[in-house]
Structures are given as structure tokens and as C-alpha cells.
Amino acid sequence: MNVTFGLAHLSALHLAPPALVAAAAEAGFASVGVRVFPATAGETRYPLSPGTPMTAETVRRCRATGVSVLDVEVFTLDGARGPADWMPALETGAELGARILNVIGGDPDRSRLRESLAALVADASPFGIRPCLEPISYQYVDTLADAAGLAEETAAGIMLDVLHFVRAGGSVADLEALPAGIVEVIQLCDGPSAVPDLPTPTELPLGQSLDGSPRQIESRSHRLAPGAGAFPLAEILCALPGVPISVEVPDVAKAAREGTSAHLAALHLATTTLLTSINTAGVR
Structure with missing residues (x-):
């Protein structure tokens, strides 16, 4: 397994993108995701x-440190947004060298959401960017099965x-059934078995x-480092071998208390330890 x-x-949303790249490089991360579009109102x-x-x-x-931009985020398809909204995000993503646009399914109208996602996929193709739908447990597209259906229908x-x-009740069997x-x-993190x-x-x-x-509070403000909770992370990662990993662990209080550098260094160490343990166990 690639480490x-x-x-x-x-994980460090308070850092503007240039500072994020520098902090990620210092902590040993190979890439970053960059927020180019607001996720919440205001x-x-x-x-x-x-x-x-x-x-x-x-x-x-990025050029100076060797850190790449893997993805740009986060574009919510809410039924009202269209090309005038997503083209600037795609243009920015291309300028940064990203190959993925993080998309949230926030439209209750399934047919309209499918059409919007298909149009976004078509518009993103010339930029070398693939829109990727993220199932979120409190959004309209909340399960992996729902996201997979839309993705297969639209080439997302x-x-x-x-x-x-985990919060939506996903299983490793669900992952193993996905198309290659x-x-x-x-996006890797950990957490307790129940919502805290x-x-x-x-x-x-x-x-x-x-x-x-x-x-929502857990998602945005307090996740656990990989290996510090109850999620079946080894099983999840082994079901998706070779898929790039992006460590997403916001812990607002800890970062403020201990400092951003210490927070990111701890995340890098925890993730390295987890991946090394999987390799040592001889799991694919």
C-alpha cells in the first residue's frame, strides 16, 4: 500500500492556500486539497x-515544495447553481493543477441533480478535472449507494x-461492490462508534x-486522527487499494491549543503509523 x-x-481551513501548501510540505504531506468555493452560507x-x-x-x-494540488472543493449542486457558478471553480482548479472537483449533492430533485452533475462533468472534461460526488450523511445524497448510482449515470x-x-451505515461489502x-x-479520519x-x-x-x-458539528470541528477511534480504517483502505488518500481531520480546539504545525505533524505521524501497520500485517 502506497504510504x-x-x-x-x-484539516487547517484557517490557512490560506499558500500557507497551507507550506505547512503541508513541512509536515510531510505530498498533496493538498484547496477550498475554492464556500461550503456553507456566509x-x-x-x-x-x-x-x-x-x-x-x-x-x-507548490513548485517550490513539490506539493501538488489533488482536488479543489467544495461545489454543492443545490438546484440553483449552474455553469456560471462552476466554471470559475473549474478554471481555478485547472490553474492550480487539480484533477478533482469535490461535489456535494444538495438538490432534493433527483432528476435535476443528475442533469446538473452530467453537465458539470461535461464542462470539467476539457480542464482535465473529474467532478467527484461526496456522499455526506446529512445531505440529500447521503449514502455510498446513492452516490454510486449518480456517478455511474453521469461518469462522475x-x-x-x-x-x-461510517455515519451513514456503510459497510466494507459496499466498497467491494463498486466499479473499479x-x-x-x-478522505481519511477516525471517530467514535457513535456520533459524539x-x-x-x-x-x-x-x-x-x-x-x-x-x-455537522463533528464533521466540521472535531474528528479524530487515523487510528485514534473505532472506524474500520484498515478494512476500508484494503477494499480500495491504490486510491489516493487525503487526511481530513479538523480539530479546531486542538489546533488552537497546540498550534497548526503540531496538529499537522501529529496527523502525518498517525496516518503513517496506520499505513505501516497495514503493510506489516501483509494485507494487500
Whole structure:
């Protein structure tokens, strides 16, 4: 099993993309995901578009450090957004060298969602980017089976967030039944067997919404490092050999308390330890 892996932006969303690249390189990550489109209402947007100083500096730091941009995020198809909204995200992703656009299914109209996703896939193709649908346990597309159906119908891929996969009741058998190559990225984290009762944070990076369910609070503010919880991570990873890994572990309180560098270094060590243990066990 390949032991190189990347860092999802949500693990350190308070870092602007150039700083994220530098911090990821320092901690030993091979790639990053970059948020180019807000995930929640009222969220501050980084000034990323082709030709902006921040985009240019992000590209420069990638070249200087060897860290690549694996994916850009996060575009929610909500029934109202169309090409005028997603083309800038695709253009920015191409400028950064990304090959994946993270997509959320937020439209209750299945037929309209399918049409929008198919149009997005077609528009993304000339940029060398594949939109990947992420099933999220509190969105309309919440299960792996639902995401897989839409992906097969539209030629989209899947971004598998382990937290939402587990919280939606996914099984390893579900993963083994998927068509080869449909999962493009695994967002890796850990957590307790049940959704924890967490306090609502006083604030979240970029002004993400604080008005949410326990699952939303866990997802955005407090995940566990790989190996620190109860998720069947070895089984999940072995069911999807060779799929790129992006470590997505926001822990807002810990990062504020111990510092971003220490937080990211701990995530890198935990992930390396997990992958090494899988290799040592002789699992494929």
C-alpha cells in the first residue's frame, strides 16, 4: 500500500492556500486539497481565481515544495447553481493543477441533480478535472449507494469521506461492490462508534455555519486522527487499494491549543503509523 498521502484543506481551513501548501510540505504531506468555493452560507471565500496574486503564490509554493494540488472543493449542486457558478471553480482548479472537483449533492430533485452533475462533468472534461460526488450523511445524497448510482449515470467519480461513510451505515461489502476506478479519493479520519455529543464551537474557520446537527458539528470541528477511534480504517483502505488518500481531520480546539504545525505533524505521524501497520500485517 502506497504510504504517500495528502492533506485536505478542512484539516487547517484557517490557512490560506499558500500557507497551507507550506505547512503541508513541512509536515510531510505530498498533496493538498484547496477550498475554492464556500461550503456553507456566509462563509468567507479565499480570493482564488486565475491570475489573482493568491493563486499565483499557491502555484509558486507548490513548485517550490513539490506539493501538488489533488482536488479543489467544495461545489454543492443545490438546484440553483449552474455553469456560471462552476466554471470559475473549474478554471481555478485547472490553474492550480487539480484533477478533482469535490461535489456535494444538495438538490432534493433527483432528476435535476443528475442533469446538473452530467453537465458539470461535461464542462470539467476539457480542464482535465473529474467532478467527484461526496456522499455526506446529512445531505440529500447521503449514502455510498446513492452516490454510486449518480456517478455511474453521469461518469462522475466518488470522493469517499470515511466519516460520512461510517455515519451513514456503510459497510466494507459496499466498497467491494463498486466499479473499479469510481472512487478517486479517500478522505481519511477516525471517530467514535457513535456520533459524539460535542459542544457547539464559538467560531469556525472562514465563518463556517455553526447552526447544525451533531453530525455537522463533528464533521466540521472535531474528528479524530487515523487510528485514534473505532472506524474500520484498515478494512476500508484494503477494499480500495491504490486510491489516493487525503487526511481530513479538523480539530479546531486542538489546533488552537497546540498550534497548526503540531496538529499537522501529529496527523502525518498517525496516518503513517496506520499505513505501516497495514503493510506489516501483509494485507494487500
